[in-house]
Amino acid sequence: MSQADSTPESGARRELSDFLLEFGVALNRHAIYPAGHPSLRDSERQVLERLRPLMSTRPSVSIGVARRQLVIEGVATDEGHPVLRAVAERLHRQHVGAVTLSSGVTEEELRSVLRLIAVEAEQRAEPLGLGAAEALRAWPHIRLYPMTYDQLALVPDEEGDGGPPTEDGAAAQLWLGLARAAVALESSPGSSAGDEAEPAELGVETVARAINEHPAAPAYDQVIVGHLLQLASQLRGTGGSTQSPVSHRVSKLITQLEPDTLSRLLEMGGDARQRRAFVMNATDSLATDAVLDMVKAAASTSHQTISSSMLRMLTKLSANAGGARGAASSEAMREQVRELIADWELEDPNPDQYTEALDRMSQSKSASWSAVDTVPDVGGAAAYPAEPLRIVQMSLEVDVTGVAFFRAARKVMAEEPLSLLLDLLDATPPGNAAAAALWEQLDSADTIGSLLTTDPVDFQTLDRVLARLPDSTVTSLLLDRISESASRATRMGVFQRLSARGDDVLSAIVERLADERWFVRRNMLALLNEIGRVPPGFTALPYASDPEPSVRREALQLAVNNVLERERAICLALGDRDERTVLAGARAAQGGLPASAVPFALRCVEAQTLPPELRAQVVRVLRGVRSPAVLDVLLRSVVVGRSLLGRPKLARPAPDVIAAVGVLASTWRDDPRAAAVLDRARSGDSDAMKHAAETA
16 A cells, blocks of 8 residues: 555645644644734744645645544544644544635634634633534634534444443544534535534434445545544554444444445545554454455555455455354454555565465464364453554563564554653663664654653653753753743743753853844743853843843843843833833842932832832832932822912822832931921821831
């Protein structure tokens, strides 16, 4: 089936893959950054640029959604890809089954859809797919299709199995999604996914009939294929028992599909590698008659040939799977299908691998049948394939590598905690070639990138991998993450690791300050603040005039901690137009307000655009400053007029007014004008004003 990889369609599939990746990056950024962030518009334009050449050859592009994969134009994405898997999981949590983009998509439409999907399901009253149908078709050129299970129930087998299945896990949900998609999704041209009546009960025959009768349509086929791929993988991953109700229904569905329909779905199921994985999973988890139909369809789809003798042998083994020797025949048939598909790459109908498979099949059939009476009864369950982690462990113990080792290692890295592999490697003696090969894969950019981009970051595992890398590489990787992460926990974890690396990291941080993205400059300055040191000769004052307030705040915080720059930094902070920067300047001046900063502080006190609480913070730093200008400003803050007898009328007891009375009491008690105001405050009705006037 590998010939599909070299077809002229490979270029088009790369375009689809590039579009999906840009779509995933844009969605991730919408989930991280606030509306209006400059990187959002760039990512949206990148999506449209990738979409434009696709629309030149087709009227629309449809994306099917499975639990951990996307399916686009027959290609199922890699479950281990961090960006695309995150997109699939986000849409699945939202109960969105498919997304269709038609020619003419505008930037505004794309932005609206990305912003809608970026909100996590748990942050909504209910997931998108369970809400109003109108919300999913609010755009002229983009359509979301729900995948809901609310009114759908598994029904008893047509043969009568005594009631619905008891399991309610992932496989049952995937079957429900498949049934719902087959019958409801795009069931009539021009109708919406939310318009059809939800059937209360769907039998296997109903689902099979709906798939057989539905005309070929990318959006429909991709959703069906996505669920079949996930069902085969899920059933195999949960033990592969062919006796489970879900496995029984999927097997029955496969046997009731028309050969042309099954071939079409397999062809839609991706390239040769993905079709092989699909059939392999089905071989371990479905009934033998369904496996036989899958093999025939796979042969047709991949232009392979099965000789009549091989086909008769497989058919006979499948038929015997239901007899007295059922377990042995079933396993023999599955084993030979696995071996056939594993090397099924040549056009020649009789390659060497094929002949060898026939020889081994006849031998294993005889051995299995002769030993069937001596095999303990295990309830008819077929033997399970070796666990990937066991394969890796044995390869490390005997120091042998090969296709099975690398395939198992990739599966473990994709599905298990990485710490399991690290524990095995720690227990392996030095000089082990298999361990070296595994470390080479673990040290790859993809593995480390996945660890660093999954929030929250598993720093304990990450540290074990980073310990093997050069210091410069580790610094670069950590700085990349701190530049992009929206998670404070992740940034703090990176801060701790970078600060622990000493002064060697400071020059690398300063180099990143040349980045044109404001949030990168902010994060680098924040990191310097966290470390508490700067390279010799470095000054943060040039960044105090940055257009972005958060960059200015971090720069002024750095400058305030520098004795030579403290005075200038406080002046700039108190004169800033950003309230949080002014507050930072007021807090920095609590240890002493420089004389040059007094005019800036007075302007803040008199600025009615600032909130009273912030003006109060600035007023307090004027304590102890004996300047007529300060006294005048304080009196104007407190006194709003005179009574008929000439006594001062005080302003209402707002935070800044109370703070001004306190400064008058502590610094200007001996001044006649201040004394009159203090007497008035002590005789008033406000307890806060009285307390401030009586406090020296």
